[in-house]
């Protein structure tokens with residue numbers, strides 16, 4: 001479970017360009033939940049993800065992950081407990097290594113079992129039918145953006161982090177690959193049971209895949225509701241119209 005209480009993050013504190021990016025920010029995410037974060041530019045979405053990865057210092061408030069205060073988790077531990085996939089497919093993979101080497105490095109036991117070729121995640125990748133089945137020995141830099149991003153998702157998930165963050169992870173992909181990567185996202189949530197917080201500006205994705213939607217504006221949660229596709233499309237329309 002993720003618990004953010006009364007969070008304030010201030011950039012450039014005590015300078016003329018001081019900016020409160022999050023203020024009195026509250027969010028609780030249960031284990032296994034899939035939460036979609038939306039909001040206008042500058043609302044504080046990326047800052048929220050930076051709080052969750054431990055990249056920014058809290059000016060005020062507390063963040064607990066599975067009942068442990070992050071103040072007591074060492075940064076390298078947080079890195080292991082929180083996975084993140086960014087917009088740019090190259091950021092989440094090792095482009096100069098082969099698919100097999102990427103999977104070995106990404107696996108939990110990667111280092112110890114390197115020579116035995118043990119790795120996880122290949123079945124998940126194969127199930128997407130993205131043409132990766134027979135490309136274990138191919139260098140990842142030769143893959144398409146969609147293939148790389150699918151691999152980045154798998155690498156961020158196979159260690160089963162307590163939390164998986166997705167920062168506009170489909171924004172650089174063409175519509176076909178957006179669908180594939182979202183299919184994988186839902187599998188990772190449902191089949192691996194990972195808790196996911198996804199930031200997106202893509203309202204088609206919101207309409208098709210979102211369940212709980214949290215809207216952020218001016219550093220605060222302004223809406224938080226479960227999107228029942230048949231029931232409250234009006235609620236979603238109100239949010240997306242802004």
Ligand SMILES: Nc1ncnc2c1ncn2[C@@H]1O[C@H](COP(=O)(O)OP(=O)(O)OP(=O)(O)O)[C@@H](O)[C@H]1O
Pocket residue numbers: 011012019020021039040041042043044045046047048
């Ligand atoms: N490193 C920084 N130094 C100073 N101000 C910053 C910094 N990072 C973000 N900000 C400011 O904090 C506010 C929140 O930014 P943030 O990047 O979290 O918003 P966002 O919702 O992710 O926006 P976008 O959708 O455009 O990515 C903005 O006003 C932004 O200009």
